[in-house]
Amino acid sequence: MALNPVLGKLVSKRVVLASASPRRQEILTNVGLRFEVVPSWFKETLEKSSFAAPYEYAIETAKQKALEVANRMHVKHLRTPDVVIGADTIVTVDEQILEKPVDKQDAYRMLSRLSGKEHSVFTGVAIIHCSSKGNQLETEITDFYEETKVKFSDLSEELLWEYIHSGEPMDKAGGYGIQALGGMLVEYVHGDFLNVVGFPLNHFCKKLAELYYPPPKHTVQHIKHDSIPSVDTFENLSDGESESSNFTEHKGANKLDSSGMCPSRPVYNCENTSSVRTGFTVPLGNQNGVSESAAKLPSKILDLMDGFKASKALFVASKLKMFDYLKNKGPLKAVDVANEVGTSVCGTERLLDACVALGLLEKTSQGYSNTDSANIYLTSDGEYSLHGYIIHSNDHLWPLFTNLESAVREGSRQNHRAFGRKAEDLFKDYYHSQEVKQRFMAAMHSIAHLTARDLATAFDLSQFKSTCDLGGCTGALAHELIQIYPNMKVTVFDLPEVIANISYFQPSEQCAAPVTFVSGDFFKDNLPEADLYILSRVLHDWPDEKIHILLSKISAVCKPGSALLVAEIVLDEQKTHPPRAVLQSLSMTEGKQRSGSEYKQLLEKYGFTNTQFKITGTLLDAVLCFKKNLSP
């Protein structure tokens, strides 16, 4: 087993392949893996346009396939597998995703698009570790993708139809099988051949190696994607600890919601791999020349100690717009970036190297370039740009958090220490300084845009004819609602100072049914009429007296049967999870984060019942409640 030590780790586990693909079964059987095949019933119907990149779609589909099987085995078959593997292969050409053809005509359409061109084949893979706690299925998801480029020769009509009539294209992504007759169509392949066939075996082994034998921090860069650890036998890799000891500190376990779907859209790492596991204990033993004492280092604590440096490196690189320059002109050497940005060469080189270490950039002999995720999320004009929120984090949250000790001692916001002004003055300032106003709106917009699709689809809102997003700022959620519910009339209600500055953030294409913006103060003015009101990221910011005013007003205008949708991060009942919300509380606003039962209780006080929760596990959860019918 010297060739494949990591697969040995799966020997004692109940492994399930959630795939009907005979190719995947063959690839894994060929390397000696023992597993059960349980084809997934998950329909490949995720909305492709909601993914920023094709590989995200493949990863999410793979994940949902595997989760469906894990959940079905747990609930219906009362057998919880240890590991479920799901995969999804797609072909992309001219920014279009091609899956399996539905009929011969469809196969013809696909193959003629591929003729004479290079295309990409992406396989997304999800490895799900399952356990059963108190009858509940707990999952640890690791996912990644692999891309291979394939070029087809020019295909004549005759060849095309002959190939289609062979029947081979029908159950294959892109309508061809490279491993059989389809191989005759291929001029070249760049990358992993097995990835095209349906399963990226090499990357899968590396991923298992990372999971079961995480290298000590300083060797990560070398091992990650270059080699599968080479050892004599996989038994040698035994660390003398139980299997589970490799996973003792990980966080981010997912619980499935009642539909059995993974509640979350993916949060992607800045590389072609992501995992919800964090904080592995470093295995004991003398691997890769690491001493025993080094192996015992508390990696999670060390990571936390360095966390602020990593955040600041991201903030500064964003503020200096390095990701923008690299997107437009990369790859660039440090000296070129320094010249563009107007910074020192040595400082710039250190920052760029730090960004490489953090997985935000790539470094080759030609220079530095953005990772795919940096292009999508970190450039200031990326569709899902987080740039606005990053700048807000640097300019506003960072100074507040440097005064955390005083905040904890005094139990109050530290705006006076951080900015030399009281919180109220500062809030007013937002609407006096144009620059700060734009910055704040950009921050709100970036989060609203990123979460809009999840919120708009958290519940079926098609029954509502009119919706009013209170404090809806730039209208990012409102625009998404209209996309999804074209018959819905959507109004955004926000302060006049906000409404006056929304034009920069409006989508370029003309919406058929545009959003209506109405200026006003939701604590003082009449609210526009609607069947559905939305409060997204509002309640956690305000003290109870203000919330009382706001919810009383909404309750008064809501007719029975109307509803209120609250978007917040919902805390667990212990109020210690998720960390993002708990950490946000440290900024000590007069508002607070609430648990599910606290939201339910609060909303009931104002006549809203039938409260439903959608815990997305991402940036915002959704709570929908309905105005009670008047008693007869």
Ligand SMILES: Cc1cn([C@@H]2O[C@H](COP(=O)(O)OP(=O)(O)OP(=O)(O)O)[C@@H](O)[C@H]2O)c(=O)[nH]c1=O
């Ligand atoms: C490009 C290419 C694809 N395939 C097959 O295409 C299917 C993709 O579809 P999927 O949706 O990822 O998988 P599936 O077959 O529906 O199975 P499942 O995992 O159960 O959904 C998989 O079969 C792959 O091997 C080949 O066999 N050869 C090739 O050259």
